[in-house]
Amino acid sequence: MGLNLFNAGEYFEAHEALxxxxxxxxxxxxxxxxxxxxxxxxxxxxxxxxxxxxxxxYHRCMPWLEPFPAYCRGVDVGSLRHNCQEVYDELARxxxxxxxxxxxxxxxxxxxxxxxxx
Numbered sequence: 001m002g003l004n005l006f007n008a009g010e011y012f013e014a015h016e017a018l019x020x021x022x023x024x025x026x027x028x029x030x031x032x033x034x035x036x037x038x039x040x041x042x043x044x045x046x047x048x049x050x051x052x053x054x055x056x057x058y059h060r061c062m063p064w065l066e067p068f069p070a071y072c073r074g075v076d077v078g079s080l081r082h083n084c085q086e087v088y089d090e091l092a093r094x095x096x097x098x099x100x101x102x103x104x105x106x107x108x109x110x111x112x113x114x115x116x117x118x
Contacts, residue, residue, distance in 0.1 A: 087107065
């Protein structure tokens, strides 16, 4: 559910849903949830034109995503990391006064394969 909200551009709601999953999971995969929920917070900050908050959360999310392989539990973590770097690079290029010109097309959906029910 959290990934679907994220992909619909509902970043605050995605953060809330992913935080629930993160709190309920005691396995190592919980850090993946944490990384993704931090990306959602970063994107939310961008949409709120909060440059400082977005940059701060970028530096939080990447260490949570780094340990995971390119694909984990159906999530394309490699593409997500790459996209986060592109978003950060664009933020750095624009600077605090340019965040109003941030191109939302940088905020790409997370590619994932939903679990097969059987």
